[in-house]
Amino acid sequence: MVSFTEILSSNALITTSTTPLRVAVFVGGTSGIGKLTIRALVATGTPIKIYLLGRKPSQSRTLPFIKELHTLNPKAEIIFIEAEVSLLADVKRVCSLISSLExxxxxxxxxxxxxxxxxxxxxxxxxxxxxxxxxxxxxMLFILRLLPFLDSGRVVSVLGGGMETTYFLDMEDWELKKEGNFTIWRARPQYIGMNTIMLDRLAKENPNVTFIHSLPGAVDTGNVRRGWDGKSILGWAFIRFIEGVNWLVAFSDEESGQRHLFQSTSAAFGGRGVPWSGEAGRATAGGLFLVSNKCDCTPNTKVVDQLRDKGQEKLWGHTMEILGPYL
Ligand SMILES: NC(=O)c1ccc[n+]([C@@H]2O[C@H](COP(=O)([O-])OP(=O)(O)OC[C@H]3O[C@@H](n4cnc5c(N)ncnc54)[C@H](OP(=O)(O)O)[C@@H]3O)[C@@H](O)[C@H]2O)c1
Incomplete structure (x- = not known):
């Protein structure tokens, strides 16, 4: 485990000379962990330009946050770009826009x-x-479209790194469209597994980029309520249970933001970034860092090797079929 004190010490070293980070793109930074990480990053006082992507209804509540960030660090430039990031056509549009600017x-x-x-x-x-x-x-579309600009940079995908399983991963039905196949119990591990399988390949093909799949642990962002349909009683009971657990064990907003800033900047993950004298993080055979809520790395070798062997080519083909028109 990397202690919170060690995290803070590492983040205190973030200066213009220790980090080459000048431009960052946040997708999901209008609330939750992304927002907390932006605040921690801006508070370092370094000159940073952040593209903060968000959907239209979030824009008005994000503007006071941007104002707060500019006060916190007058050298920071925060640019809000309206985007409906669940739509691949819109992802393509904003990636083209950012590519034309940076x-x-x-x-x-x-x-x-x-x-x-x-x-x-x-x-x-x-x-x-x-x-x-x-x-x-x-x-994946954001990564593939922005890869040419990420040389020596870093990709952090926040979901469930290290929680991959060979059970509950359906390689014959990636989209869980078959009758009865879509349940929360299948969807979560499916999306986590798909992230890791694909990121492991991208890490192998792009050693000049650091790839992290992060497990955030419990953070009380309200995320747990988002997917509830307002009907399922079982779902409601489960949400209340998770919220109870969160109340007991969740990271504070501050700690979550600092831990994700550490993951976004430290040389602990692959050697590039803010100098780190602690234990170096171990990556998967492909070079992907699966980072736990405690900021430890697990290559989760037994599972990830199986997923790679059985599913990587297949998933690549499936993903290209879906993303092809937007690349
Ligand atoms: N928080 C936890 O304890 C926890 C634990 C394990 C895994 N995770 C996963 O980690 C990731 C980040 O979690 P978080 O707590 O930071 O999430 P969050 O605060 O609930 O939301 C993160 C972002 O997702 C966007 N979003 C949600 N639904 C959307 C939709 N239908 N269309 C477009 N954008 C949408 C939000 O946009 P708006 O601001 O516009 O709503 C926000 O920017 C999520 O994938 C979550 O499932 C979280």
Whole structure:
């Protein structure tokens, strides 16, 4: 475990000379862990430009946050871009926009999503289950489109790194569209597994980029309520249970933000970034860092090796089929 004191010490070293991070893109930074990480990053006082992507209804409540950030660090520039990131066509549009404005991106931080507790399948206008669109397809499209700008940079996908399992992962039905296949018990591990399988491949093919799949642990962001359909009583009971557990064990907002800032900047993950004298994080065979809520790394070798062998080619093919028109 990396203690909170060690995290704070590392983050205190973030200066213009220790981190090359000048431009960051946050998808999911309008609330929760993304927002907490932005606040921690801006508070370092370094000159940073942040593209903060969010949907239209979130814009007005995000503006006071942006004002707060500019006061916290007058050298920071925060640019809100309106985007419906569950839609691949809109992801393509905003990626083209950012690509026309920047030549180098140091950090792509992906945290949009929720757990679909209701168990009822809801789809985007493009036909993808909404949580899967946010937590997998949209995230992979952001990465693939922005990769040319991420040289020596970092990608952090916040979902469930290290929680991969070979059970509950359906490689014959990636989208869980078959009758009876879509349940919360299948969706969560499916999307976590898909993230890891794909990121492991991208890490192998792009050793100049640091890839992290982060497990945030419990953080009381309200995320647990987002996916509830307002009907399922079982879902409601489960949400109350999780909220009770959260109340007991959740990280404070401050600690969550600092832990994700550490993951976004420290050389603990692959050697690039803010100098780190502690134990170096161990990556998967592909070079992906699966980072726990305590900021430890697990290669989860037994499971990830199986997923890679059995599913990587297949998932790549499936993903290209879906993302192809937007690449
Ligand atoms: N918090 C936890 O304890 C926890 C634990 C394990 C895993 N996770 C996972 O980690 C990720 C980040 O969690 P978090 O707590 O930071 O989440 P959050 O605060 O609830 O939401 C993160 C972002 O997702 C966006 N979002 C949600 N539904 C959307 C939709 N239908 N269309 C477009 N954007 C949408 C939100 O946008 P708006 O601001 O516009 O609503 C927000 O920017 C999620 O995938 C979550 O499931 C969280």
């Amino acid at each position: 030549s180098k991106i140091g950090l792509l931080f992906l945290s949009a999503g929720f757990a679909p507790w209701g168990g009822q399948r809801k789809e985007t206008a493009e036909g993808h289950e909404v949580a899967q669109a946010l937590e997998y397809y949209s995230r």
